[in-house]
Amino acid sequence: MNIVEVLDQKQRVKFLDIARIIYKNDPNFACPLDGEIGGIFDPKENSFFKHGEAIRWILTDGSGKVIGRIAAFINTNKAFSFDQPTGGCGFFECIKDREAAFLLFDTAKEWLKERGMEAMDGPINFGENDNHWGLLVDGFLPQGYGMPYNKAYYQEFFESYGFQVFFEQYSYHVDRSKPFPERFAKIAEWISKKPGFEFEHFKFSNSEKYIQDIIEVYNEAWKFHDNFTPIDIEDIRKIAREGKGILEEDFIWFAYHEGKPIAFFVAMPDINQVLRKMNGKLDFWNKLKFMYLLKRKTITRTRITIMGVVPKYQRFGIESAIFWKMDKAIKAKKQYTEVELSWVGDFNPKMISIYESVGGVKMKTHYTYRYLFDRNVPFKRTAIIPLENRGTKASKE
Template identity: 50%
Template sequence: MNIVEVTTSQLESVFLKMPTKIYSKDINWVRPLDKMIDSVFHRDKNGFYQHGDAIRWVVFNSEGICVGRIAAFYDKKKAFTFNQPTGGVGFFESVNDQTVADLLFETAKEWLQTQGMEAMDGPINFGENLINWGLLVDGFHCQSFGIPYNLPYYETLFRYYGFQTYFEQYCYRMDIDKGLSPRLMKIARWISKRPGYSFEHVDFKNLGKYVEDFMEIYRKAWKSHDNFKGIDPKDIKAIGSFLKKLADEKYFWFAYHNDNPVAFFAMTPDWNQILKHLNGKINLFSIIKFLYLRRKKTITRARCFVMGVVPEFQGSGIESAIFAQLEKVLEKQPWMKELEFSWVGDFNPKMELLYQSVGGEKVSTLLTMRCLFDSSKPFERAPILHESMIDRVKESKK
């Protein structure tokens, strides 16, 4: 076997095409847009290069056929917040051969060690965790936009090399036609009528305002999380500009109390229901096909990819009130049948309880895995959020 760093446009093409061989007969796999994958590894398109670096490899067998690929990367803002400085690996694909997988993992490990890393997480993204994050281990059906898909044997490849579960990730789906339960609707109406509360969806013409509101919620809601790190407003603005291309502004909601932002909710149509017909390409033909399928209302599912509530309002019912606002939007889109909440980590049981309370059923499980380079050091899973926060959510359900 021969492992080669991706340094040319020809090898970039090999890197992008390699998964098509693995999933050629798998109807559940949706090929991501090549441009979305490619943009992760270009410095002028990915802001994480400002505080990190990335590298890619492909593996060829003795017959010159590509049988595997991997990327390795690190983010200095986050890597050194762990007991062992931790980088990442992602975009992993391999034939069912442990020798191939071990060569990929070992090459990534050696490079990360030269960058000062002592552990690696995978499979993850060189960027935010909204997309390309986790190893699918249960629920091998067609995944929603941004949620990874892989074959069942991948878990064995990771575990055999030395990866262990750092945390589990769950995807929940609810039937939109069933709506919120009468109890939650009662809570939503009660919250909505209380003095000082207001709700509004994003206005893309005033994106700067909502970036600031998001930053305020983010700082308060995530500061108690393990390895919390600040987030650059430029990154959020870039994500916002990207989301403008993906979804209606009525898919993004904020809740305010006395004009102070206290909660937000963001979702996008499940573009995978269209992308599965485009084979990863963007050209004149695929654009026409995309517009045709969109006009036919091919998309019947939306994916909620992030929700945040400042601590003092968690478990207060503000979440139900936001869902009630969203219901009004979806009532005008009768072709939408499902709402997916993905993903939520097992370290965040309060959010699991919330998604269950609105009628969500668990449909997929993914893993974020970690490999310590020094196996003699103790392995620790991601810590659970503070129990008092969980108790508040439980109390709100009574």
């Protein structure tokens, strides 16, 4: 076997194509767009290169056939905030061959060790953890956009190599045909009418204002969490630009108290239901197909990707009010029959309780693993978020 760094266009194509080979004829797999994956490794597109570095490799057999891939990265804003300096590996794909898998893991580990790392998380993303983060271990169903899908045998590869579960990630599904829980509806109505509180949804015509509101809430809600790093405003602007024509304005909600933003929820149509038909390619004809399928209202599921409530307002029923308003907006669009609430970590029992209270049923479980290079160092799982530090959140560490 031969492992080589991805440096030229031919190797970049092979890095992408191995996923198409491994998941060929798998009806649950929606191939991410080539441009999206390529952008993660492009310093011009991925802001994480401002405070980190990334590399990727492909693995070939004796005949030159690609049989696996892996990437490694260091986010210097977080790497040195753990007990052991920690990098990451991700975008792992491999045929069912333990020797091949271990060679890929070894390659990522050695690259990280050379740069002062003492541990490796995986499979993770060189970016925010709402996309391409974690290994699917339960719920081998069609995944929502950004949620990883993988072969079941990958779990044995990670665990036999020595990775241990750092935290578990749960995705819940809500059947929109069922009524909104009455108790939450009453709380929502009460807070919606309370003087000083206002709720409104996103509008593209005033997108910069809402982007600034997201930044303000995000920084306030997450600043007490371990390993907090401010969000890059350009990343939010990019999502807004690229999402025009796809995002539903009334699936993104904000709460205000006396004019100050105190919460936001973001739900996105699950475009995987369209991308599944494109095999990762967005050429001219697939762009036409994409627009046609959008107009045909092919998408029936939406995914709540991130939410945040400023800690001092978390006991006011803000979550109930936004869920209630979002529920009404979703039900008004008849094609949407399901909402995915993803993902929430096992370290955040408050958010798990909210998901279950609004009718969510746990459908999928992903693991984020950690591998300590010194095998004699005691392993610690991620800590439960203390109650006083819980700015309600999902899809964030």
